[in-house]
Amino acid sequence: MAKIIVITSGKGGVGKTTTTAAIGAGLALRGKKTVVIDFDVGLRNLDMIMGCERRVVFDFINVIQGDAKLNQALIKDRRLENLAILPTSQTRDKDALSREGVERVINELKNDYDYIICDSPAGIERGAHLAMYFADEAVVVTNPEVSSVRDSDRVIGLLASKTRRAEKGEPPVKPHLLLTRYDPDRVARGDMMKMEDVLEILSIPLLGIIPESPTVLKASNTGTPVILDQNSVAGKAYADAVSRLMGEQTEIRMFQERRGLFQRFLRRTA
Amino acid sequence: MHPISADSAAVENTVRVSPTVPFQIRGRLFTAIVLELSGDVDDAFYAALDAKLKQGAAFFAYVPLVLDLEKAAGKVIDFKLLVLEMRTRRLMLVGVQNASPEQKRAAQLAGLITLGAGREMPADEALRLGAATSAAPRGATKLITEPVRSGQRVFADAGDLIIMGSVGSGAEVIARGNVHIYGTLRGRALAGANGDAKARIFCQSFEAELVAIGGVYRTSDDFEGSLLKQRVQMYLDGDALRIEPLK
Numbered sequence: 038m039a040k041i042i043v044i045t046s047g048k049g050g051v052g053k054t055t056t057t058a059a060i061g062a063g064l065a066l067r068g069k070k071t072v073v074i075d076f077d078v079g080l081r082n083l084d085m086i087m088g089c090e091r092r093v094v095f096d097f098i099n100v101i102q103g104d105a106k107l108n109q110a111l112i113k114d115r116r117l118e119n120l121a122i123l124p125t126s127q128t129r130d131k132d133a134l135s136r137e138g139v140e141r142v143i144n145e146l147k148n149d150y151d152y153i154i155c156d157s158p159a160g161i162e163r164g165a166h167l168a169m170y171f172a173d174e175a176v177v178v179t180n181p182e183v184s185s186v187r188d189s190d191r192v193i194g195l196l197a198s199k200t201r202r203a204e205k206g207e208p209p210v211k212p213h214l215l216l217t218r219y220d221p222d223r224v225a226r227g228d229m230m231k232m233e234d235v236l237e238i239l240s241i242p243l244l245g246i247i248p249e250s251p252t253v254l255k256a257s258n259t260g261t262p263v264i265l266d267q268n269s270v271a272g273k274a275y276a277d278a279v280s281r282l283m284g285e286q287t288e289i290r291m292f293q294e295r296r297g298l299f300q301r302f303l304r305r306t307a
Numbered sequence: 308m309h310p311i312s313a314d315s316a317a318v319e320n321t322v323r324v325s326p327t328v329p330f331q332i333r334g335r336l337f338t339a340i341v342l343e344l345s346g347d348v349d350d351a352f353y354a355a356l357d358a359k360l361k362q363g364a365a366f367f368a369y370v371p372l373v374l375d376l377e378k379a380a381g382k383v384i385d386f387k388l389l390v391l392e393m394r395t396r397r398l399m400l401v402g403v404q405n406a407s408p409e410q411k412r413a414a415q416l417a418g419l420i421t422l423g424a425g426r427e428m429p430a431d432e433a434l435r436l437g438a439a440t441s442a443a444p445r446g447a448t449k450l451i452t453e454p455v456r457s458g459q460r461v462f463a464d465a466g467d468l469i470i471m472g473s474v475g476s477g478a479e480v481i482a483r484g485n486v487h488i489y490g491t492l493r494g495r496a497l498a499g500a501n502g503d504a505k506a507r508i509f510c511q512s513f514e515a516e517l518v519a520i521g522g523v524y525r526t527s528d529d530f531e532g533s534l535l536k537q538r539v540q541m542y543l544d545g546d547a548l549r550i551e552p553l554k
Contacts, residue, residue, distance in 0.1 A: 183476075187457050187475070187476050187477055188457070190456045190457035190458075190475040190476070190477070190478075191456060191457040191458040191475075191477065193456050194455075194456030194457065194458055194459045194475075194478075195458075197453070197456075198459075237491075238473070238475065238476075238491075238493070240454055240472070240473070
């Protein structure tokens with residue numbers, strides 16, 4: 038039986054899709070059969086980050102509406118045999134999602150996969166609600182700044198009240214905090230919130246800290262999940278997060294982008 | 308929505324819509340704001356209203372508002388115009404209270420409901436006084452053991468409210484009695500929601516956006532910086548809401 042994990046945040050642009058791609062690929066690297074589903078109907082991005090946008094024929098909405106079979110819409114990753122992508126539609130909107138349709142697709146996937154990763158759209162409306170509705174666990178992606186933290190707080194509240202587990206009175210959805218775009222230098226300067234302050238406000242367990250890094254943008258543009266670049270600090274940080282998500286007790290390491298000589302010189306004199 | 312308290316979740320689960328009747332009728336208590344009118348509704352009134360709203364317009368926005376006419380007996384008011392003017396200020400005038408028979412008729416013609424009592428109706432008056440008396444027995448204390456998250460609203464409609472965790476920015480905790488917060492208050496806390504001026508608010512760490520007791524409120528704009536992150540209590544001293552560190 039698959040474990041269903043939603044990648045969510047409330048706020049947009051914090052790194053949900055990057056995280057979905059990285060965690061999906063990371064679990065597959067560790068030998069787990071994993072499928073990633075794009076719930077951002079109308080703003081299809083996950084397939085691009087995963088580098089399979091040219092292979093999309095049928096999508097999630099086609100399957101929900103019965104126009105295609107699930108196997109026709111699932112795209113096997115070319116790099117990782119354990120990884121599959123269920124892309125969404127770029128031409129439809131969130132109203133095309135129905136709870137029954139989503140449930141049917143998830144139930145069908147449950148038997149064949151170890152992990153189902155749902156990439157939530159931003160906001161708290163229909164798309165985001167259905168992305169989290171069937172989840173067992175949630176990765177709450179948060180940037181170290183006040184509006185992102187407040188939106189995450191809102192989403193954590195919704196996970197505890199508006200999900201299937203909450204409605205059925207089952208054990209609640211387990212939330213994990215993933216701090217992304219963390220820059221220790223900017224934290225030291227007081228431009229960003231400290232990890233401790235974010236943790237104190239949100240009070241959920243920390244899954245990992247992903248440092249701000251130019252390799253993330255480069256990975257997105259080349260359609261390679263950043264976790265596959267195992268020399269990059271962001272790749273290493275995501276690999277740690279995947280281990281913890283799999284239940285391993287590893288220490289949280291704080292990675293930082295190494296700066297060039299010139300930048301180091303600038304900082305000393307600043 | 309009270310997702311964090313088990314008891315209210317249980318109540319929601321018992322709501323079963325009958326398959327034959329497409330609705331259910333229930334009694335429910337709502338909180339409203341009362342505006343006591345003591346003069347004419349003229350330009351000076353609107354100017355004073357706008358000045359007041361500048362201090363905390365968001366707090367009143369889209370909340371049901373009742374106009375109390377006890378101190379405006381005999382005043383002739385154009386209710387239709389008043390409703391429109393209020394709407395442009397995001398104030399939702401829904402009814403009047405303590406209106407004279409003429410004012411009542413005019414208000415009803417403007418689509419407003421008439422609440423409470425006029426002086427010539429002693430039975431209703433007694434009811435109103437009974438409801439407003441702060442010494443009326445309080446009910447059970449509500450205990451919340453989880454943090455109250457942004458966007459959530461917890462309402463203890465009978466008595467005190469105890470929050471063991473923090474109240475997030477954008478969250479709201481309201482009690483008929485006292486509010487006790489054993490975490491950080493970052494959102495809004497309202498005590499004495501039924502007008503009890505003796506209610507108090509206590510918190511372990513004070514970073515609130517808004518606090519109110521018995522309808523008197525203060526926003527973070529006029530909190531003293533020295534109170535920030537302190538253990539504090541809040542109480543009413545006449546019409547002034549005092550915030551003091553706990554020793």
